[in-house]
Amino acid sequence: MENQFIALKLSNEEYAVDILAVKEIIRWTHLTRVPKAPFFIQGVLNLRGNVIPVINSHLRLQLSVTTPTEKSRIIILNVDDLVVGFIVDEVIEVITLSKEMLEKPQLVEGSYRFIKNIGKINDRVIIILDLDKIVDLNLY
Amino acid sequence: MDVSKYLDLFLEEAMEHLQTLNTGLLNLESNPNQLNLLNEIFRSAHTLKGMSATMGYDSITQLTHKMESLLGKIQERKLLLNQEIINTLFQCVDLLENMLTKIREGETPNVDLKGLLDKLTVLEDGQVVTELKTKSDLEKNVKRKNSQEQQQETLEIQFNEYENSVIHEAILKGFNVWKITISLSPDCLMKGVRAFMVFRNLENIGEIIKSVPSVQDIEDEKFDHEFILFLISKQEQKEIEAALSISEIAVKNMDKVKSKKTRANLPQDDVKMNNKTTFVSGNKHKVHQTVRVDIGRLDKLMNLVGELVINKTRLEQICLANDVPGLNEIIEQINRITADLQMVVQNVRMVSIEQVFNRFPRMVRDLTQELGKNVELILEGKDTELDRTVIDEIGDPLVHLIRNALAHGLESPEERKAVHKNTMGILKLSARHEGNRIIICVEDDGRGLDLEAIKKKALENNLVSAAQLEMMDEQAIINLIFESGFSTAKVVTDVSGRGVGLDVVKSKIHALSGQVFVETKKGQGSRFLIKLPLTLAIIQALLVKVQEEVFAIPLANIDETTSLETNQIKNIQGQLAMLLRGRVLPLVYIQNILEVPGDKQAAELNVVVVQKGEQKIGLIVEELIGQQEIVISSLGKLLSGLPGIAGASILGDGKVSLILDIRTLF
Numbered sequence: 001m002e003n004q005f006i007a008l009k010l011s012n013e014e015y016a017v018d019i020l021a022v023k024e025i026i027r028w029t030h031l032t033r034v035p036k037a038p039f040f041i042q043g044v045l046n047l048r049g050n051v052i053p054v055i056n057s058h059l060r061l062q063l064s065v066t067t068p069t070e071k072s073r074i075i076i077l078n079v080d081d082l083v084v085g086f087i088v089d090e091v092i093e094v095i096t097l098s099k100e101m102l103e104k105p106q107l108v109e110g111s112y113r114f115i116k117n118i119g120k121i122n123d124r125v126i127i128i129l130d131l132d133k134i135v136d137l138n139l140y
Numbered sequence: 141m142d143v144s145k146y147l148d149l150f151l152e153e154a155m156e157h158l159q160t161l162n163t164g165l166l167n168l169e170s171n172p173n174q175l176n177l178l179n180e181i182f183r184s185a186h187t188l189k190g191m192s193a194t195m196g197y198d199s200i201t202q203l204t205h206k207m208e209s210l211l212g213k214i215q216e217r218k219l220l221l222n223q224e225i226i227n228t229l230f231q232c233v234d235l236l237e238n239m240l241t242k243i244r245e246g247e248t249p250n251v252d253l254k255g256l257l258d259k260l261t262v263l264e265d266g267q268v269v270t271e272l273k274t275k276s277d278l279e280k281n282v283k284r285k286n287s288q289e290q291q292q293e294t295l296e297i298q299f300n301e302y303e304n305s306v307i308h309e310a311i312l313k314g315f316n317v318w319k320i321t322i323s324l325s326p327d328c329l330m331k332g333v334r335a336f337m338v339f340r341n342l343e344n345i346g347e348i349i350k351s352v353p354s355v356q357d358i359e360d361e362k363f364d365h366e367f368i369l370f371l372i373s374k375q376e377q378k379e380i381e382a383a384l385s386i387s388e389i390a391v392k393n394m395d396k397v398k399s400k401k402t403r404a405n406l407p408q409d410d411v412k413m414n415n416k417t418t419f420v421s422g423n424k425h426k427v428h429q430t431v432r433v434d435i436g437r438l439d440k441l442m443n444l445v446g447e448l449v450i451n452k453t454r455l456e457q458i459c460l461a462n463d464v465p466g467l468n469e470i471i472e473q474i475n476r477i478t479a480d481l482q483m484v485v486q487n488v489r490m491v492s493i494e495q496v497f498n499r500f501p502r503m504v505r506d507l508t509q510e511l512g513k514n515v516e517l518i519l520e521g522k523d524t525e526l527d528r529t530v531i532d533e534i535g536d537p538l539v540h541l542i543r544n545a546l547a548h549g550l551e552s553p554e555e556r557k558a559v560h561k562n563t564m565g566i567l568k569l570s571a572r573h574e575g576n577r578i579i580i581c582v583e584d585d586g587r588g589l590d591l592e593a594i595k596k597k598a599l600e601n602n603l604v605s606a607a608q609l610e611m612m613d614e615q616a617i618i619n620l621i622f623e624s625g626f627s628t629a630k631v632v633t634d635v636s637g638r639g640v641g642l643d644v645v646k647s648k649i650h651a652l653s654g655q656v657f658v659e660t661k662k663g664q665g666s667r668f669l670i671k672l673p674l675t676l677a678i679i680q681a682l683l684v685k686v687q688e689e690v691f692a693i694p695l696a697n698i699d700e701t702t703s704l705e706t707n708q709i710k711n712i713q714g715q716l717a718m719l720l721r722g723r724v725l726p727l728v729y730i731q732n733i734l735e736v737p738g739d740k741q742a743a744e745l746n747v748v749v750v751q752k753g754e755q756k757i758g759l760i761v762e763e764l765i766g767q768q769e770i771v772i773s774s775l776g777k778l779l780s781g782l783p784g785i786a787g788a789s790i791l792g793d794g795k796v797s798l799i800l801d802i803r804t805l806f
Contacts, residue, residue: 032796033689034775035734036782044775044788044796049443051773051788051796082777135778 002098005119006075007126009090011063015127016095016119023076023083025091028068038137045085047076054085060134061114079131086134095121102128113139147243150195152432154240157184157191159495161233162502165226169505172221175302181229182211188236199253200239206260207232213264228259230506303350303370307397310372315346318371318380321393325365328388332361338369341383346373370397435528438489445478445485446771450794452478486678490525493571493580496535497522500542500569507546514553514563515546520570526578526674533652534580534672537645541582541668542567544642549586549666559663561585578672585665589658594620601626618658622646653679653696681770681789681799684748685763686730687738690797692770692789697802699749699756701764706743718747718758725749727758733784733806750802757806772799 005016006025031043031054042056054074058065071090076083102117116130133139164181171177185208192200207229213219239251299307307317320342324334335358342348350370353363373380377394384391452474459467497519504517550565557563568583591614598604598620609617620626624643649656653673660666673679673696681692682701702720709727710717716727727747730736740762747758770789775782786801 030795032788032798033737034779034782034785034798035736036784037779041779044779046790046794046796049447049773049790051775051790053776053778084778137778 002096005095005097005126005128007092007095008073008075008088009092010057010061010088011066012089013063013127014092014124015088015129017075017077017086017129017131019094021077021079021131023078026074026076026085028072028074042087045074047083047085050083052076052083052085054087055134057087077131077135079135082135084135095119095126097121097126146195149432150191151240151244154188154191154236157188158233158237158240159498160184161188161229161236163498165229165233166501166505168221169226173305175215175305178211178215182208182215185211197239197243199251200236203232203236203253203256206257206264210260210264219264225263228256228263230502232256232260299350306349306372307370315372315374316376317349317397318346318369318373318377319393319395319397320369320371320380320384320391321366322369322384323366323390323392325388325390328365331363331365332359334386334388335359335361335363335367337386338384338389341386342369342371342373342380345375345379345383346371348372366392433488435489438485438528442485442489442771443773445482446790449478449482450790450792453792454794487525489528490674491528491531492522493524493526493531493534493578494522496531496538497569497571499535500538503539504542504546504567507543511546512552513546513550513565514556515550515565515567518566518568518570520568521572524571524573524578526672530578530652530672530674533648534670537648537656537670538569538580538582540642540645542569545582545584545586545666549584549588551587555587573674574671578674580670580672581667582670583665583667588662588664588666589618589621589660590662591617594618597626598623618660621658622656653694678769678771679799680767682748682767683765683791683797684730684746684759684761685765686734686761687736687740689734689736690765690791690795691730691734691761692768692797692799693748693750693759693802694786694799695767697750697752699751701749702747702758704745704747704758704760706745720749720758725756725758727760728806729760730800731760752802752806770797770799 004019006019006022007014007016009015026047029045031045033043034041034053037053040056040059042054042059044051044053046052056065057063066089068087069089073088073091074085075088075091076085097119101121102119105115105118114130114133115127117128119126119128161181161184164177164184168174168177168181185204189201189204189208192198192204210219210225210229214221214225219225235251235253235256242248242251310317322335322338324331328334339348339355339358348369348371351358352368357363358367371380375383380394381391452471455474456471459471500519501517504515507513508515545567550567551559551561553563556565566585568581570581570583572579572581594617595609598617599606599609603620603623603626604612622642622645626642646656649670649672655671657669657671658666659669680695682695682698683690683692704718708718710719712724716729717724718727719725725747731738742762746761746764748761748764749756749758768791770791772787772789774780775785775788779785784801784805786799788796788798791797
């Protein structure tokens with residue numbers, strides 16, 4: 001069985017999200033800050049008339065924060081009917097991984113809880129994110 | 141067949157039919173001779189039966205079937221309408237509603253039908269027996285049968301009850317009723333067309349009440365070479381014959397019909413109702429064609445229109461920056477079209493309040509019967525339109541207010557007589573527009589609110605202290621009835637008085653960003669006024685700028701705005717304040733509350749005075765941008781329940797602006 005993922009770059013590490021959860025990918029746009037929101041919510045954006053919260057992935061995954069560049073994108077995800085934006089430094093490509101190429105993570109502490117699987121293509125190591133957990137506000 | 145996807149549609153339509161049944165039964169109760177009402181009820185029951193059979197809800201099918209056969213008997217005049225039948229039918233409707241609610245909640249609608257079904261059977265059979273029991277009735281019956289037979293002999297055509305009454309009325313009014321037998325020549329090719337000409341010509345001089353075969357069949361040429369018409373007209377034979385001088389057509393026979401059966405023959409003493417049947421000519425309801433649309437789709441449409449408007453604004457800006465010939469004109473056009481589109485979409489969401497009001501005649505009838513009161517319900521402004529979202533929410537508070545008026549406000553007939561009032565109490569429910577608000581008013585001419593009783597009750601329930609009470613003016617005391625844990629009923633009844641009434645009303649209406657007021661005069665009645673915004677989706681707001689961020693403050697919360705220089709801010713033990721017309725107004729920086737980044741210092745600031753409950757507070761902002769109509773969007777599940785934020789709105793420049801919730805801001 002093979003699954004497709006979108007490979008992306010965050011603080012120079014390679015991550016991926018399940019392509020089935022991706023609604024669309026948009027360029028960097030104006031975000032409105034939301035006071036008193038959880039710390040990893042960067043703000044909200046207007047996606048064709050819908051107000052959508054946007055997650056700052058660096059803060060969420062406890063990575064070093066980078067400033068937005070030309071390559072920065074916002075991936076619009078649909079997780080369990082919850083539509084959220086996810087800021088990434090760069091979208092690389094669509095990759096196909098078979099079951100044998102996936103491995104359960106051994107590390108379970110801290111931010112590793114957001115990791116669903118580790119994918120391996122040749123010598124590339126790609127962290128596959130657990131989106132259900134990323135949008136779960138009860139997890140820090 | 142999988143019918144689950146039709147469930148929503150089924151429920152919606154079934155509820156509509158229940159409404160028709162309710163209204164029809166109520167009308168029938170006051171005008172028992174209007175057989176067309178009976179037809180409507182019958183039709184609804186029948187449709188309901190068919191629908192539920194398709195959906196596989198046997199219990200509903202069973203009940204409606206039984207109702208239908210009872211109604212059928214009444215329709216055929218084999219059974220007399222009486223209060224018991226009407227009450228039983230009302231019970232059936234209630235039970236049906238019950239079952240539908242269960243279906244909506246995902247349960248199986250298995251209710252014990254036996255009692256009601258038995259009752260229906262008894263009613264169906266029993267009454268014929270009682271009708272025959274008394275001698276006079278028996279005679280009447282025989283007489284009626286005879287007359288019917290006579291009629292059959294002379295006319296060979298059976299009129300139904302409605303046609304009979306029309307014929308009778310017509311003769312009373314001095315019209316002639318003609319039975320005309322028309323024959324077409326055997327070689328006539330286009331029988332339908334000829335027949336149509338006959339109808340057209342006759343309708344110029346009178347009214348055709350019946351034809352054999354039916355009009356439809358005649359039009360479809362489903363007849364040999366003859367048909368019979370019954371015409372009500374003032375004209376004499378000659379004129380009618382003149383009207384019928386059409387080629388290939390001959391008048392074979394023409395008789396005057398006499399009313400053999402008079403209404404007096406119909407025993408109707410069972411129901412004491414006034415005979416209001418009028419000479420009805422062409423009682424056609426104008427039916428609007430409608431489409432059922434999911435409210436979610438309308439929301440989406442609204443969003444898209446909003447988006448269109450935003451993009452149009454951008455286009456305008458580009459046009460201003462680059463002078464492209466011809467573009468201006470097109471943009472003007474687009475401007476007009478989008479404005480129209482926006483209007484249409486907003487109107488589509490509007491629903492008339494009628495569908496809420498329609499519930500009440502039935503409710504008032506039941507309650508007045510139960511409470512032994514005499515009440516006339518007046519409904520006004522049924523056409524008033526408001527947003528679908530508000531309609532869905534306003535029903536419950538109104539039910540509370542009406543129940544209260546019936547239980548506490550309006551007196552019993554004896555009491556009313558004692559104070560020289562008309563024994564018939566009046567309960568008036570009205571709706572009207574006022575600016576961009578809607579006012580709903582529940583008014584009764586009952587005993588009014590008892591100030592002393594309110595005071596006593598408030599003290600008993602520890603809502604206020606005696607000292608506080610001393611200080612309060614009349615209106616403030618009256619407003620105590622909206623506090624939770626307040627109930628003036630001396631006896632707790634099923635109808636009202638569980639102590640949860642008015643505070644629920646108040647909180648519900650506040651949740652709809654509305655207000656509720658009460659006016660009362662002892663002995664003359666009380667009036668509850670509900671003020672609501674037209675829609676929950678669009679509000680008037682003031683846009684303010686704090687550093688680089690723009691926030692929207694709902695206009696409903698704002699008292700006034702004023703400007704302020706930094707040196708006018710006073711510091712009273714750590715609390716910022718200013719003097720506004722001699723009064724101390726506490727101040728807060730929005731920037732601090734909302735942790736807005738930035739350190740721009742302005743010498744002149746603006747203060748938005750907002751009302752939070754009884755308290756007035758000044759919010760310090762840098763700049764007032766202006767008043768604007770904004771569309772409220774939710775921030776979604778992820779960001780719901782944030783303190784101080786009511787939602788978001790997309791502004792003309794495409795940016796999202798947050799709407800402040802004054803109640804939870806500080």
